[in-house]
Amino acid sequence: MITDLLLEAANLMLIGMATVFIFLLLLVLLMTLMSKVLRRFTPVKLADKVIKSDVNNTGVSPAIVAAISAAVHQYRQQHK
Template sequence: MDITALLAQAANLMLTGMVGVFVFLSILIIAVKGLSKFAAPDEPVQPRSQAAKSKPAGAEQVPAENLAAISAAISQYRNQHFPSEK
């Protein structure tokens, strides 16, 4: 076989493979979109702005003692690892 025939066969094989992958992925995308419509939740999803504003019941602010302990730990860490920054 000469090089031209080999290159033509390689191009044909590459094109066949690329078309096969494209068709397979297209079918997969269509199937996933169809299944997502089939399995959609019954209740509407809240927009992020409303979901962020609503807090669960019992959610309170962090106690002052915890904030003081966290601040002290951060300060101690910075003093140990970054002593030149003050």
């Protein structure tokens, strides 16, 4: 009786683990395929322009960056 229950439990465990493994394998394969398709049909130069424009249009002036850097440096010096 106990042996039958243990065999049934092992069988259910293997079926469950196989199902999860197959699902994750399909997920990885579909994500890889989608990545390849998007890379093929999406122009790279457009993505580079978007990234460069985001970096250049932050709106923070160099004076503000210098003031923040000086304040952080002063705080670190006082709180060693």
